[in-house]
Amino acid sequence: MPxxxxxxxxAHAPAAVHVLSxxxxxxxxxxxxxxxxxxPRAVAFPRAHAEVLELVRLANAxxxxxVARGAGSGNVGGxxxxxxxxxxxxxxxxAILEFDPDNRLMVxxxxxxTERIEQTARSRGLMYPxxxxxxxxxRIGGNLAMNAAGPRAVxxxxxxxxxxxxxxxxxxxxxxxxGCRTTKGVTxxxxxxxxVGSEGTLALITEATLxxxxxxRALITLRACYNSNDAALAACARVMTQPVIPCALEFxxxxxxxxxxxxxxxxxxxxxxxxxxxxxxDGETHDLPRQIAALTNTLTDSGLIELREAHDAEETRTxxxxxxxxxxxxxxxxxLKINEDIVVPIMRLSEMVxxxxxxxxxxxxxxxxxxxAGNGNLHVNLMVRPDDAREMARARACLxxxxxxxxxxxxxxxxxxxxxxxxxEFLPLEIAPPALDLMRGLKALFxxxxxxxxxxxxxxxx
Amino acid sequence: MPxxxxxxxxAHAPAAVHVLSxxxxxxxxxxxxxxxxxxPRAVAFPRAHAEVLELVRLANAxxxxxVARGAGSGNVGGxxxxxxxxxxxxxxxxAILEFDPDNRLMVxxxxxxTERIEQTARSRGLMYPxxxxxxxxxRIGGNLAMNAAGPRAVxxxxxxxxxxxxxxxxxxxxxxxxGCRTTKGVTxxxxxxxxVGSEGTLALITEATLxxxxxxRALITLRACYNSNDAALAACARVMTQPVIPCALEFxxxxxxxxxxxxxxxxxxxxxxxxxxxxxxDGETHDLPRQIAALTNTLTDSGLIELREAHDAEETRTxxxxxxxxxxxxxxxxxLKINEDIVVPIMRLSEMVxxxxxxxxxxxxxxxxxxxAGNGNLHVNLMVRPDDAREMARARACLxxxxxxxxxxxxxxxxxxxxxxxxxEFLPLEIAPPALDLMRGLKALFxxxxxxxxxxxxxxxx
Numbered sequence: 039m040p041x042x043x044x045x046x047x048x049a050h051a052p053a054a055v056h057v058l059s060x061x062x063x064x065x066x067x068x069x070x071x072x073x074x075x076x077x078p079r080a081v082a083f084p085r086a087h088a089e090v091l092e093l094v095r096l097a098n099a100x101x102x103x104x105v106a107r108g109a110g111s112g113n114v115g116g117x118x119x120x121x122x123x124x125x126x127x128x129x130x131x132x133a134i135l136e137f138d139p140d141n142r143l144m145v146x147x148x149x150x151x152t153e154r155i156e157q158t159a160r161s162r163g164l165m166y167p168x169x170x171x172x173x174x175x176x177r178i179g180g181n182l183a184m185n186a187a188g189p190r191a192v193x194x195x196x197x198x199x200x201x202x203x204x205x206x207x208x209x210x211x212x213x214x215x216x217g218c219r220t221t222k223g224v225t226x227x228x229x230x231x232x233x234v235g236s237e238g239t240l241a242l243i244t245e246a247t248l249x250x251x252x253x254x255r256a257l258i259t260l261r262a263c264y265n266s267n268d269a270a271l272a273a274c275a276r277v278m279t280q281p282v283i284p285c286a287l288e289f290x291x292x293x294x295x296x297x298x299x300x301x302x303x304x305x306x307x308x309x310x311x312x313x314x315x316x317x318x319x320d321g322e323t324h325d326l327p328r329q330i331a332a333l334t335n336t337l338t339d340s341g342l343i344e345l346r347e348a349h350d351a352e353e354t355r356t357x358x359x360x361x362x363x364x365x366x367x368x369x370x371x372x373x374l375k376i377n378e379d380i381v382v383p384i385m386r387l388s389e390m391v392x393x394x395x396x397x398x399x400x401x402x403x404x405x406x407x408x409x410x411a412g413n414g415n416l417h418v419n420l421m422v423r424p425d426d427a428r429e430m431a432r433a434r435a436c437l438x439x440x441x442x443x444x445x446x447x448x449x450x451x452x453x454x455x456x457x458x459x460x461x462x463e464f465l466p467l468e469i470a471p472p473a474l475d476l477m478r479g480l481k482a483l484f485x486x487x488x489x490x491x492x493x494x495x496x497x498x499x500x
Numbered sequence: 501m502p503x504x505x506x507x508x509x510x511a512h513a514p515a516a517v518h519v520l521s522x523x524x525x526x527x528x529x530x531x532x533x534x535x536x537x538x539x540p541r542a543v544a545f546p547r548a549h550a551e552v553l554e555l556v557r558l559a560n561a562x563x564x565x566x567v568a569r570g571a572g573s574g575n576v577g578g579x580x581x582x583x584x585x586x587x588x589x590x591x592x593x594x595a596i597l598e599f600d601p602d603n604r605l606m607v608x609x610x611x612x613x614t615e616r617i618e619q620t621a622r623s624r625g626l627m628y629p630x631x632x633x634x635x636x637x638x639r640i641g642g643n644l645a646m647n648a649a650g651p652r653a654v655x656x657x658x659x660x661x662x663x664x665x666x667x668x669x670x671x672x673x674x675x676x677x678x679g680c681r682t683t684k685g686v687t688x689x690x691x692x693x694x695x696v697g698s699e700g701t702l703a704l705i706t707e708a709t710l711x712x713x714x715x716x717r718a719l720i721t722l723r724a725c726y727n728s729n730d731a732a733l734a735a736c737a738r739v740m741t742q743p744v745i746p747c748a749l750e751f752x753x754x755x756x757x758x759x760x761x762x763x764x765x766x767x768x769x770x771x772x773x774x775x776x777x778x779x780x781x782d783g784e785t786h787d788l789p790r791q792i793a794a795l796t797n798t799l800t801d802s803g804l805i806e807l808r809e810a811h812d813a814e815e816t817r818t819x820x821x822x823x824x825x826x827x828x829x830x831x832x833x834x835x836l837k838i839n840e841d842i843v844v845p846i847m848r849l850s851e852m853v854x855x856x857x858x859x860x861x862x863x864x865x866x867x868x869x870x871x872x873a874g875n876g877n878l879h880v881n882l883m884v885r886p887d888d889a890r891e892m893a894r895a896r897a898c899l900x901x902x903x904x905x906x907x908x909x910x911x912x913x914x915x916x917x918x919x920x921x922x923x924x925e926f927l928p929l930e931i932a933p934p935a936l937d938l939m940r941g942l943k944a945l946f947x948x949x950x951x952x953x954x955x956x957x958x959x960x961x962x
Contacts, residue, residue: 138845139741140737140741140846140847141845141846141847142740163743184686185686185690187684191683191684192683195661195683196684198690198693199657199661208934208938212934212937212938213934214932214934214935214938215932215935216935218843218911218912219845219910219911219912220843220844220845220875220876220877220910220911220912220915221653221654221657221875221876222649222653222658222843222872222875222876222877222912222915222916223843223912223914223915224646224647224697224914224915224916224917224918224919225912225913225914225919225923225927225930225931226919226927226930226931226935226936226939226957226958227694227697227698227702227939227942227957228647228660228693228694228696228697228698229935229938229939231660231690231693231694232689232690232693232694234690235686235689235690236689236690240689251745252742252743252744252745253743255743275602278604279601279602280714281625281714281715281717282714283713283714322787322790324790325784325787325790328784328786328787381680381682381684381685382682383600383603383681383682384602384603385602385603410684413682413683413684414682414683414684415682415684448681448682449680449681449682450680450681450682450684450685450687451687452685452686452687453682453684453685453686454684454686455686456686457686457687457688461687465687465688468687468688469687469688470676470677472670472674472675472676473674473676473677473678473688473691474688475674476670476674476676476691476945476946477688477689477691479945480689480942480945483938483941483942483945484938495688495689496688
């Protein structure tokens with residue numbers, strides 16, 4: 039592979055692209071949030087759209103695989119370097135190019151940190167709703183690539199719902215602008231939403247025009263502790279069939295509670311808690327009491343142990359503490375977590391969680407489940423020791439059954455993490471050959487030389 | 501063209517498709533809401549997905565163009581028969597296959613009338629928000645093909661935002677299922693939103709899984725009459741920069757008012773009215789007074805002549821009367837209306853409407869503008885006499901300048917009507933060659949023989 043030629047050409051291109059290939063840098067960019075590592079050949083740091091264009095054109099000429107990277111905070115290997123690839127890190131493209139509060143839009147470069155978008159919007163009474171857990175450090179380009187979401191998706195939807203248009207360079211090196219700057223627009227095929235969620239395999243997104251909405255003035259957090267998974271999920275089903283849509287509705291199962299109890303001395307959970315819901319509602323200050331009354335009524339049943347309400351930042355932190363500590367607490371159960379992201383219809387959550395408990399018993403594996411129950415989205419964590427080959431084999435068999443059950447319940451394999459390297463072999467369980475063939479056709483159309491993020495999203499052929 | 505062979509093959513196919521080709525039937529299906537006519541060779545009435553599949557496969561074998569049709573209520577020729585084509589009318593596929601109020605979804609065949617979806621949802625306290633003016637008779641397949649919208653798009657978005665998944669037959673005859681049944685899902689490329697708005701050129705949609713939301717319990721209608729376009733549009737800008745999002749925000753310009761005054765004796769508009777806004781707000785009953793107060797405050801300025809509030813169905817009808825009579829009233833100005841559907845950023849609406857008035861003067865053409873101002877979406881009607889060649893030439897020159905101004909203001913050529921036959925030649929004004937090339941590539945991928953709705957959406961090549 040003529041990498042030196044590629045690098046020399048880049049250095050001499052009109053828009054000279056900054057590239058590093060020292061071992062320390064390569065080590066930093068060799069991984070994302072999956073446990074895998076793959077050292078890239080180099081890391082490019084474009085500073086502008088024109089440099090991305092240069093990179094893609096030269097990568098085509100020299101057949102160099104390019105792997106786009108925001109903050110590397112993904113869970114499925116989307117930003118994991120492909121073998122012999124050059125990572126394209128967008129961290130130097132972090133300008134907010136335009137903020138137009140009157141027309142409620144923002145134009146950002148792909149490397150802008152998500153939280154900064156929200157903070158900037160808030161400075162003028164607006165809101166950018168998508169709120170992945172990684173918002174303080176992840177970058178909007180990664181959010182767009184994966185169609186990221188977060189707790190607020192229950193009420194506000196996902197990244198896709200807030201993108202008006204994109205600027206991008208396709209794998210073939212074509213510069214495109216998609217979509218528009220207005221909330222309505224139906225000219226031509228919807229290339230915008232085709233690129234959102236395409237995991238860096240069709241085009242490199244360089245800029246996005248984002249839609250903003252008025253920020254709610256008040257927020258209330260409730261935490262409801264239950265004596266069983268079933269009681270919590272029955273309450274969740276009741277919440278999602280009455281008219282007040284919470285802006286977040288999070289669930290923690292029995293094993294999540296156990297993990298937090300054992301790791302967090304000041305967990306603040308009442309005795310007997312086996313599952314909990316965290317519910318947030320937002321809106322006008324004067325309207326919150328009505329929402330709280332409706333939610334409280336809905337959350338209350340014989341399985342409810344405690345219902346608490348937080349009205350200020352300190353109380354809110356207290357109620358979220360167990361949920362926020364979960365990622366760390368879970369890691370103490372076993373060295374490796376196989377972190378899944380299934381979705382089932384909300385009315386089937388209870389059946390799914392019961393199935394997961396049965397799987398945990400049957401396969402002798404801790405399975406910790408929690409997540410965005412208001413969307414039916416569960417983060418299912420199989421806790422394993424990677425050096426125990428038998429346990430890994432059991433985990434594998436167990437996982438396949440979990441996916442099959444998910445689909446049998448009318449669900450989907452991934453709600454917000456995406457496919458990447460980690461789930462591509464399972465994609466055919468959900469997507470039948472004709473649709474998969476079309477997806478391969480789309481890949482060939484946008485990226486005929488296959489230089490963008492090879493080995494991701496689409497299953498291997500043959 | 502071996503049409504008889506095609507029809508014979510259809511008649512003998514395992515799923516025999518009902519086809520008519522008598523002159524009376526052909527005359528009915530020769531047009532849509534554009535003034536054009538083109539008599540098809542036959543009209544097929546599939547009753548099930550399997551019959552659509554049969555149709556497409558045989559159409560490929562015999563190279564017969566197929567034009568999908570819902571109710572033929574489109575404005576841009578999307579359902580206008582192509583020369584020598586067979587119309588595929590979905591009116592016999594009008595089953596609601598599943599209504600799951602607990603999981604807030606409905607699965608419908610493509611021929612279901614849009615209003616029936618909304619009425620069925622309402623029967624269980626739910627809502628299907630997209631509300632094109634043709635909702636009482638248009639069919640969901642047409643709405644999906646065009647990404648239809650309506651007044652409520654200001655608050656609730658467009659058809660695209662309520663589609664979870666689709667079942668379809670591509671132009672190549674591949675049966676696909678796209679998307680999922682849950683509110684989150686990121687497995688593979690977003691084929692769902694690629695098909696929505698593709699105007700029947702990529703695939704025939706046979707079924708859709710639609711997302712429903714809780715219905716608001718109360719609705720209030722306000723009508724604000726102003727002494728000038730500028731005063732009305734300044735109020736519109738103020739409404740859309742304060743936090744209460746109306747569920748509809750309609751505008752009528754000076755010439756719209758004149759048309760209504762001259763055609764509708766009981767128009768009910770106070771003297772001096774030169775423009776008006778109709779504003780609807782919805783939500784909880786007890787929250788409406790707050791919304792009304794905020795909107796009233798925002799709507800009031802020195803140009804306001806009258807502000808009226810409707811609280812029941814009768815009063816609401818009264819306030820909407822002028823707006824609803826507009827389509828009919830406008831037709832009296834001249835025999836032909838060239839009906840455009842531009843969008844500009846809301847803060848530029850005033851500039852756009854002033855430009856349209858100047859165009860009307862300069863080109864000596866009545867131009868009536870009204871529409872969904874809360875989305876920046878204006879229906880611009882050039883009133884012309886089609887037998888006056890000079891006037892038609894003036895209209896043509898005028899139209900091109902309107903499109904150029906729209907784009908110069910950061911707008912888009914169509915907000916909800918689509919491209920069809922009527923705007924395809926203008927598409928290159930907005931979409932640059934690399935994106936157009938990709939769209940042509942998508943067309944070739946989904947419909948390699950070009951049998952689906954030829955001559956629509958994409959501009960002619962060469």
